[in-house]
Amino acid sequence: MAAITMRGITKRYADGTEAVKSVDLDIADGEFVILVGPSGCGKSTLLRMIVGLEDISDGEMRIGDDVVNDRAPKDRDLAMVFQNYALYPHLTVRENMAFPLRLAKVPEDEITRRVEEAAQVLELQEHLDRKPANLSGGQRQRVAMGRAIVRDPKAFLFDEPLSNLDANLRVQMRTEIARIQKKYGTTTVYVTHDQTEAMTLADRVAVLRKGIVMQVDSPRNLYNSPANLFVAGFIGSPSMNLVPGELTGTNLTLPFGKVDLPDEVAQRLTSPQVADGEGSSTTTATKTGTRQVIVGIRPEHFEDLALVNEQDRGSGMVFRNRIDNIEWLGSELYAYLPYSGGEAIAQQLGQLAGDLDMEQTIGEEHQLVARLDASSQVKEGAEADLWLDARKIHLFDPESGAALARPPIS
C-alpha cells in the first residue's frame, strides 16, 4: 500500500495534442479516489499512466517514495481491473488468479492459500476450475478483482469496471467493490463516466475535462459547492438548472423574477475570496455595478409554494410560472417549467453541453427542472406558484465559468 503523487503529469501525442494537461493530484495511502468525466476527458489515459501502460510525457509520478516514470508496469506493483476484464481465456479461474503470483515466484502452497482466500472473499469457490468463457459477466468481474487482490499490491486501479454489466448487477458489484476496498484498505484509483458510481464509492472525486482537473473534492462538496460551471453541470442528476442572471448589488434578476440575495450569499459575494478574483472577471461588470452572471439552481431547491412554511418563504423567491410537463415518481415529482430569455448565455451552455457529452436539460428549449414534493398538487399545463430557496443559489462568472460566492465547504 502506498500513496500516489502526481506532479505536472502531462500526456502529449506526437501530433502535439495533449490528452492530459499538467495534472497535480495527491492520493493518500488507503484512499479511494475516482476519476470522472465525459468520454475523451483523459481519465483513462491518466490511469494508464499511473500503471505504466502509457508513457508520461512530462511531470513526475510517485508511488510511495519512488519515482516510477521510467518503470515498466511489472515493476510498479499495481493491480489493474480492465473494462473488459482481460481474463486469460486459456486458463481456469484458479490459474487466472494465480498468474501474477506464479510470475512473482511465490511458493506453490502460498499461492493455493491466497487464491482460496480470495475466492472465498469473492464467493468464487465453486467456479475455481472453470474457464472464463463459462462464467457470467458478474463472475468474470469477480475473477478480475480476485486477480488483483491476491497480489496485495500497492494500489488497485479500475478502468470502468462496471460498464459491461447490466444495471442490476452493476449496483450489486458496486457495493462489492466498496466492501473489498474497505476490507483491504488498499489505495484505489477508479475511472468511470458514471457519476453515481463516483458519488457512491469515492472518498474523493477528481472531475476531469479535456485533460484538466476541474475540481478534486469529496462527493458532498462537489455537489454542494462546485468550483465551476462544468462541475456544477456534470455532478447531479437531473443536472443543475443554469439560467442567465443580472446582479446589481445583492439584487439578482432572473428570467422569471427578481430576488434579493440573503445575507449569507451576499457576504460571500463581497468576501476577499471573490475580490481576489477566484474567477471574478471584471469585464462583465458594468460601471453601474451591474454584472451578468450564470445562476445555478439544483432542481430540489424549488418547491411548491403551498408546501413551504411561512418562515422559509422569506429567504427565498416566490414566482408564478406555467408547468409544461410533470413526471410523478412516487417519492418525488419533476416539473418542467418553460421560461424565455436564456439567449444571453446560450453559447456558454451549448459549449458546456458539448463538453458534457449529453443530451442536455440545460439551456436548450429554455426549460427548468424542479423537483417538488410528491404531495404537490401542481397541474400540467397550468400556472403554479413556486418557491426558490435563494440561500442555495450558485453564481458563476459567464466568461470563465468559475464559481462566485461558493457555498462554504462543509
Next chain:
Amino acid sequence: MTALTLGAEKVGAGTTPARGRTTKGASRQPGSGAIWKIGTAVIVAYALFPVLWIASLSLKSTADVGDRKLIPVSPTLENYRGIFTSGEFVRPLINSIGISLITTLIAVIIAAFAAYAIARLDFPGKGLLLSGALAIAMFPPVSIIGPLFNIWRDVGLYNTWPGLILPYMTFALPLAIWTLAAFFREIPFDLEQAAQVDGATPYQAFRKVILPLALPGVFTSAIIVFIFCWNDFLFAISLTSTDAARTVPAATAFFTASSNFINPTGQIAAAAIVVTVPIILMVLVFQRRIVAGLTAGAVKG
C-alpha cells in the same frame, strides 16, 4: 441472495448458445438438404476418384496394371514390399520427413515472432514488409530455379538438406507470417497489458498468454508449411542429384522396376499412397483447428 442470482446467471449462460444453434439449424430451407447431399457427393467423387484409382493400381501385380479394372483381380502388397525393401524409397522418405519437419519448425518459430511484431507494433515500412512477403509467396518458383541451381552448386548447398530447406523457407515464411498475423490481431491487446501489469516481462506475456491463445493459428500455419514442403516437386527435382537429399516426390520419378522393360507403375502408385496417407491423417486429426485457422479474421468477433 447472491447464490440465487448466481444460479440464475448460470442458467442464462447455459441456454443462450443452445438456443442460438437451434435457430441456425431451423433457418435452413427444407428440401435444400437433398441438393446439398447430392452436390457434395459429386464433388467428393470427382476429387477422390483419382486417389482411389492410384490406390487400386498400388494393389495390382505388375501383370495386372494395364487391365483397366478398378477392383484389382488379385490384390497384392508386393508393390509396398518392393518400395520398402529396395532402398530407393526409404531414404527419400527420411529426407522428406526430415526436411519438411525442420522447415516447418524454423518457419513457424520465426514467423511467430515476425507476425507478433507486425500485429502489435507500428513501425515504418510495415506495409512494405507485408506486401513484400506476399509478393515473394506469389513469385513463380520456376523463374528462380535456374540461377538457384548455379548458386547452390558454387556455394556447396546443391544436393544437401539445407539446400532444400532454405528455398522452402523463402516461400513458407510469408505464408506463415500472414496466417499468424491474422491470429495475433484477433487477440485483445488488453490481455497482454493485463499480463504486464500482473508482472510479466514482454517475453513472458508473449509466451504465457499470447502464444497459447494463438495455438490454433500456429497449428494451421505449421500444417500449411508442412504440406507445402512435403508436396514440392520442382525444387526437389532440380536441386538434388542423389538420395542424400532427394525427397519422395522427386524420388518416385527415378523408380526403377525389376526389369528395364517394365514400367514401375505399381510401385509409383504405392509410393504415392504412402506419402498421401500421413497428410490425410494429419488433416483429419487437426481438421477443427485448421478450419478455425482458415476462417479466423474473416468475421470480426
